[in-house]
Amino acid sequence: xxxxxxxxxxLSEWMKDEGPESEIVISSRIRIARNLRHQPFPMLSTNxxxxxxxxxxxxxxxxxxxxxxxxxxxxxxxxxxxxxxxRVLVEKHLISPSLANESRSGAVxxxxxxxxxxxxxxxxxxxxxxLYPGFQIQEAWALASGIDDxxxxxxxxxxxxxxxxxxxxxxNVGTGIRASVMMHLPALVLTSQxxxxxxxxxxxxxxxxxxxxxxxxxxxxxxxVSNQVTLGQSENEIIDNLYGVARQIIEHEKAARKRxxxxxxxRIEDRIRRSFGILSYASxxxxxxxxxxxxxxxxxxDLGLLPVAGTQVxxxxxxxxxxxxxxxxxxxxxxxxxxxxxxAELIRKKLSGESDHGGA
Amino acid sequence: MYCQECxxxxxxxxxTKIVNGEKTEFHICESCAREKGEGIPGAPxxxxxxxxxxxxxxxxxxGNAGIGxxxxxxxxxxxxxxxxxxxxxxxxxxxxxxxxxxxxxxxxDPLLKRxxxxxxxxxxxxxxxxxxxxxxxEIEQLRRDLQAKIENEEFENAAQLRxxxxxxxxxxxxx
Numbered sequence: 001x002x003x004x005x006x007x008x009x010x011l012s013e014w015m016k017d018e019g020p021e022s023e024i025v026i027s028s029r030i031r032i033a034r035n036l037r038h039q040p041f042p043m044l045s046t047n048x049x050x051x052x053x054x055x056x057x058x059x060x061x062x063x064x065x066x067x068x069x070x071x072x073x074x075x076x077x078x079x080x081x082x083x084x085x086x087r088v089l090v091e092k093h094l095i096s097p098s099l100a101n102e103s104r105s106g107a108v109x110x111x112x113x114x115x116x117x118x119x120x121x122x123x124x125x126x127x128x129x130x131l132y133p134g135f136q137i138q139e140a141w142a143l144a145s146g147i148d149d150x151x152x153x154x155x156x157x158x159x160x161x162x163x164x165x166x167x168x169x170x171x172n173v174g175t176g177i178r179a180s181v182m183m184h185l186p187a188l189v190l191t192s193q194x195x196x197x198x199x200x201x202x203x204x205x206x207x208x209x210x211x212x213x214x215x216x217x218x219x220x221x222x223x224x225v226s227n228q229v230t231l232g233q234s235e236n237e238i239i240d241n242l243y244g245v246a247r248q249i250i251e252h253e254k255a256a257r258k259r260x261x262x263x264x265x266x267r268i269e270d271r272i273r274r275s276f277g278i279l280s281y282a283s284x285x286x287x288x289x290x291x292x293x294x295x296x297x298x299x300x301x302d303l304g305l306l307p308v309a310g311t312q313v314x315x316x317x318x319x320x321x322x323x324x325x326x327x328x329x330x331x332x333x334x335x336x337x338x339x340x341x342x343x344a345e346l347i348r349k350k351l352s353g354e355s356d357h358g359g360a
Numbered sequence: 361m362y363c364q365e366c367x368x369x370x371x372x373x374x375x376t377k378i379v380n381g382e383k384t385e386f387h388i389c390e391s392c393a394r395e396k397g398e399g400i401p402g403a404p405x406x407x408x409x410x411x412x413x414x415x416x417x418x419x420x421x422x423g424n425a426g427i428g429x430x431x432x433x434x435x436x437x438x439x440x441x442x443x444x445x446x447x448x449x450x451x452x453x454x455x456x457x458x459x460x461x462x463x464x465x466x467x468x469d470p471l472l473k474r475x476x477x478x479x480x481x482x483x484x485x486x487x488x489x490x491x492x493x494x495x496x497x498e499i500e501q502l503r504r505d506l507q508a509k510i511e512n513e514e515f516e517n518a519a520q521l522r523x524x525x526x527x528x529x530x531x532x533x534x535x
Contacts, residue, residue: 020389025534035458036455037458038458039440039457040442041442041454041455041456041457043452043454043456043459044442044444044456044457056506056526100511108483123454128478145484148484149487152475152486152487152488153487153488154490155484157489158458159485159486159489159490160458160462161493161496162460162479162480162481163472163479163480163481164481165481165484166455166458166461167455168451168454168455169454170453170468171475172453172470172477173461173472173481174476174481174483175474175481175483175484177483210450211455228475229476229477230476231472231473231475231476231477231478231479231480231481232476232477232479232480232481232482233477233478233482233483234482234483234484235484237482238483253519286370286372287372309430336370336372336389337369337370340370340372
């Protein structure tokens with residue numbers, strides 16, 4: 001699939017729309033896990049059984065029932081992808097590392113705008129993922145649940161009255177859903193409130209992880225908040241809970257930004273301009289520094305302190321500066337040092353508004 | 361910053377390991393990371409949710425052995441569908457097939473209680489096969505409502521609920 005549109009562009013179509021609260025919430029995601037009743041879970045299936053599962057589930061995609069709700073889509077067997085293709089799709093969060101590296105007879109159904117990704121023979125037989133820009137977790141659930149209904153018409157799901165939808169890992173059993181919002185929280189980090197908030201979040205059954213790095217040292221100040229519990233609560237309870245908590249975090253971040261602007265505007269402005277300057281002129285840029293400085297610039301754009309094109313360019317750079325995508329863009333195998341040079345080059349071009357490198 | 365392992369290449373992987381509250385920072389280059397391979401987020405051998413779960417399950421077994429009087433060996437419990445034994449499950453933290461939930465049913469409650477907020481599913485039900493379950497759930501809810509109405513001495517409303525429950529019970533019998 002080399003040179004395919006899914007691996008060519010860093011920015012998925014769905015990311016181009018601005019969702020609600022997009023200054024703080026980058027994206028909202030729902031993932032549903034389902035299994036077929038009469039097949040062993042992927043971990044224990046024979047090659048033949050894995051093939052049957054793939055046949056049965058991709059049959060649904062051929063039935064034409066998906067198009068009305070997800071639009072045009074493509075079904076891609078993992079066997080048709082190069083290692084680099086897989087890596088790029090993982091960096092775009094369109095497939096999981098587990099599907100990329102461990103699956104047998106794995107496949108992914110991708111909608112044209114890349115907001116829907118349906119994985120087959122991942123840890124579970126079926127994983128339905130829906131991504132929305134900004135804070136739209138209910139919308140993502142509505143779509144994912146609709147897709148789930150279509151598969152359920154054709155497939156006999158492993159479902160138990162007491163335990164709900166049965167999954168390979170006991171941490172997913174019950175509803176089988178993982179709802180998450182990815183948030184950019186630079187002001188809470190700068191004002192040292194983040195740890196207090198994050199530990200409060202974990203006490204109400206939610207999990208937080210940095211998109212890169214660990215805990216408060218999350219690189220790029222990007223945090224993913226998701227539900228931990230899948231059994232004993234309904235989908236609506238899980239989503240309302242996450243929504244309520246995320247809403248609170250958003251308000252805290254907004255208040256912290258306001259305070260920063262009131263109390264230390266000069267310092268924050270200086271920090272943001274420095275980062276913008278370094279990104280605009282540096283020759284070598286490692287991924288850690290890139291993430292941190294891009295976070296500063298994003299904050300600057302949100303606060304109206306920098307005249308940059310806005311969050312789209314920054315979202316694009318977030319994916320473009322990942323190792324696999326860099327390699328894909330420059331069409332050559334890159335050592336870590338070479339990557340840092342290429343990363344700096346790419347960021348310089350993007351921020352100065354030059355046209356795409358174009359993958360050639 | 362240079363890699364703390366080889367000191368030659370620039371460190372590109374930075375992570376913090378926290379074991380028993382003790383924090384260790386790592387700054388290493390990619391080739392050293394690949395050689396070491398352990399404990400790195402995203403690396404193939406990294407610490408996973410499954411190993412964490414198996415920790416909970418081991419704990420379970422130790423606890424049982426303690427109460428049951430020392431080293432008494434229990435017969436190996438096995439899922440008849442897929443052949444997975446309970447010992448294997450507790451090692452990998454993953455089930456082999458949907459029947460495993462039945463096969464190991466008596467051991468699951470403590471685990472599920474620890475991981476989740478309950479042990480019984482209250483969410484979505486498959487449309488095709490779930491008709492009966494939906495009726496049963498509605499009956500349960502109606503019975504609770506009925507009890508409340510009786511306690512409040514709203515007998516007229518209670519009678520309506522009772523009729524609805526009977527209707528649903530007949531429906532289940534027909535399914």
